[in-house]
Amino acid sequence: MTTLTRPGPTRAVARPGGQPxxxxxxRWRQWRAPVxxxxxxxxxxxxxxxxxxxxxxxxxxDPGNLGGDGTHALAALLAGQGRRVTTAGTxxxxxxxxxxxxxxxxxxxxxxxxxxxxxxxxxAPADLLIVAPTRGVLRTLAPGISxxxxxxxxxxxxxxxxxxxxxxxxxxxxxxLLASALRGAWLCYPAAGAGAGxxxxxxxxxxxxxxxxxxxxxxxxxSGAPLTNSYLATDGNAALxxxxxxxxxxxxxxLPAPLAPPAGSSVPDLIPGPMYLVLAELAVAxxxxxxxxxxxxxxxVAEPLPVVVRASETAEGHGRLYRARRxxxxxxxxxxxxxLLRITxxxxxxxxxxxxxxxxxxxxxxxxxxxxxxxxxxxxDPGDDSALVRLAADLDTLEGQVxxx
Numbered sequence: 001m002t003t004l005t006r007p008g009p010t011r012a013v014a015r016p017g018g019q020p021x022x023x024x025x026x027r028w029r030q031w032r033a034p035v036x037x038x039x040x041x042x043x044x045x046x047x048x049x050x051x052x053x054x055x056x057x058x059x060x061x062d063p064g065n066l067g068g069d070g071t072h073a074l075a076a077l078l079a080g081q082g083r084r085v086t087t088a089g090t091x092x093x094x095x096x097x098x099x100x101x102x103x104x105x106x107x108x109x110x111x112x113x114x115x116x117x118x119x120x121x122x123x124a125p126a127d128l129l130i131v132a133p134t135r136g137v138l139r140t141l142a143p144g145i146s147x148x149x150x151x152x153x154x155x156x157x158x159x160x161x162x163x164x165x166x167x168x169x170x171x172x173x174x175x176x177l178l179a180s181a182l183r184g185a186w187l188c189y190p191a192a193g194a195g196a197g198x199x200x201x202x203x204x205x206x207x208x209x210x211x212x213x214x215x216x217x218x219x220x221x222x223s224g225a226p227l228t229n230s231y232l233a234t235d236g237n238a239a240l241x242x243x244x245x246x247x248x249x250x251x252x253x254x255l256p257a258p259l260a261p262p263a264g265s266s267v268p269d270l271i272p273g274p275m276y277l278v279l280a281e282l283a284v285a286x287x288x289x290x291x292x293x294x295x296x297x298x299x300x301v302a303e304p305l306p307v308v309v310r311a312s313e314t315a316e317g318h319g320r321l322y323r324a325r326r327x328x329x330x331x332x333x334x335x336x337x338x339x340l341l342r343i344t345x346x347x348x349x350x351x352x353x354x355x356x357x358x359x360x361x362x363x364x365x366x367x368x369x370x371x372x373x374x375x376x377x378x379x380x381d382p383g384d385d386s387a388l389v390r391l392a393a394d395l396d397t398l399e400g401q402v403x404x405x
Contacts, residue, residue, distance in 0.1 A: 027396065033292055041285050048277050061108035061131065061224045063087060063253050068230035071253070074241050077253055081242075087253045098126035104248035107130070108224065110137040112256040127217045127248055131224040132176050142220050148179040148205035151193030153225045155235050160188035162210055162281050164243030168236035175223025185211035210244075219244055258373040306347035328388050329381035335399035336377050339395045365402040 042163060057064040063075035063085060073087045090093035104127035107113070111134045113121075118140040121128065122381075130141055135350050138145050153174040158165035165188040173189040180187055185207035207222040221227075221244075226237035245251055322331040340358070344351070347365070349358060355378050358371040366373070376398055382388040 034289070037285055037289060041281055042370055044049065045278060048274065048281075055201050059255065061106075061227065061253075062255055066229070071224075072228050073229045073232045074227050075240075075251075077238065077242060078245065082243070083248070084250045085253070086250070087255055089255060089257055091120050091254065091256075094252045095120060095124045095126065097252045098124070098250060099123075100250065102248050103127065103250040103252065104245055105252045105254050107131065107137075107141075107254045109256055110134065110141070113137070115140070117256070126252075127147075127212075127219075127245075129219045129221065129244055131221050132229070133220060138220070141272075142209070142211075142218055144182040144183075145178055145180045145220055147176060148203070149177040149193040151177050151191040151207070151222075153223050154191070156189045156191055156207065158188050159190045160186045160206075162186035162188055164210075164246065165189070165208070165240065167242055168240035170235045171237050171240045172225050172231045172235060173221075173223060175207065175221075175225070177205035177207060177222055178209045178220055179205050180209050180211070182211050187211055217247070223262055319332060324384075328383075328385070329386060332381050332391055335392055335395055339399050340377055343349055343399060346403055361400060362398070365399065368398070368401075 015284065057070070058067060059065055060069045061071050064087070066072050078085050084191060086097050088097060096388050097103075098105050105121065105124070106129045107121070108131050110118070110130055110132075115136075118137060122140050128141060130137065133141070135147055138147065151174040153172050155170050156173050157170055160166075160167070165186070171189065174191055174193075177193050178187070183365075187209055189207040190203045190204040191207050197234065209220070210219045212218075225231045227241050232241065245247050318334070319331070322328070322334075341347075343362065344353070344358070345360065349361060355374065356370075359373045359377070362368070362373045363370040376394050382391055
């Protein structure tokens with residue numbers, strides 16, 4: 001039967017100053033990997049932040065947006081013709097930039113403007129290009145024009161006498177359909193859509209209405225599709241967009257700040273793109289931390305055996321482990337230590353007896369030479385499995401000779 005012995009108490013070696021030796025170094029070794037990991041994460045985040053392109057917008061109809069729903073291409077065409085293209089976030093700022101003659105303000109999201117901002121735009125002398133307005137916007141900026149329905153964006157013919165539309169030809173129009181009671185207004189790009197405001201479904205109404213009032217030109221466009229980067233190169237969209245602003249030297253894009261998330265937006269749509277990169281970094285850090293921790297099992301803990309294990313089974317298990325790991329030195333040391341412990345206990349030799357004295361005493365008891373006994377009890381590690389087996393047999397024989405005399 002095997003027994004477990006509780007290890008005796010150990011004494012900590014004190015450094016000068018009374019601190020236990022190695023405590024600071026041990027704490028540093030424990031925390032240096034997490035500290036290094038946090039430093040790598042922060043450094044990676046800093047590099048990603050520095051590599052992010054600055055000033056690139058993703059907003060719809062923004063001249064700084066290079067995506068499909070931006071208007072960067074149209075702004076570049078206008079700038080190439082010598083026009084001055086600017087942007088503004090408020091109606092006051094836009095009107096301040098459009099004070100001079102031959103100026104136009106493009107209102108991309110009129111529904112985001114307050115009543116006061118709409119009133120300022122209505123009283124200003126600058127030309128207006130209003131994209132996809134609401135009923136309240138039309139009542140203030142384009143009285144006499146009403147909403148008549150909705151239609152999908154598709155390629156349509158001008159269907160009106162305005163020279164700019166006739167020269168542009170077919171264009172991708174649709175969206176909000178408009179009806180006008182104004183005399184002298186051009187109603188272009190008719191389309192049939194779902195009825196609204198009491199109109200019959202299927203009735204054709206204009207996708208573009210253009211009229212002059214008090215020395216300025218107001219254009220209402222049902223959809224901003226022909227102005228965007230993805231549509232500008234198809235059909236006559238580019239020509240239509242340039243003709244809408246043909247008489248204006250200064251063009252101001254009014255991009256009012258959104259007051260609330262767009263309808264139908266999900267939570268992932270509201271999360272900025274760099275946040276996903278940070279989450280990916282945290283996931284990688286968690287995986288690395290897990291890989292780091294699984295290799296540290298900690299010190300062995302002595303516990304009471306839940307069942308009684310036969311000594312022979314324990315010895316066989318140790319032997320298989322030693323053989324699997326090719327630990328011949330440790331196996332030989334275990335055999336020699338156990339043999340020497342039993343022999344010294346039987347012969348009455350003190351525990352602190354030197355190896356030379358032990359070999360000399362056993363030589364007198366067994367008739368073997370002291371050198372032979374030294375090779376068995378204190379010699380080098382066996383070089384192969386056969387040598388380990390021979391050593392085990394020799395130790396067994398030596399123990400039998402001592403115990404039988």
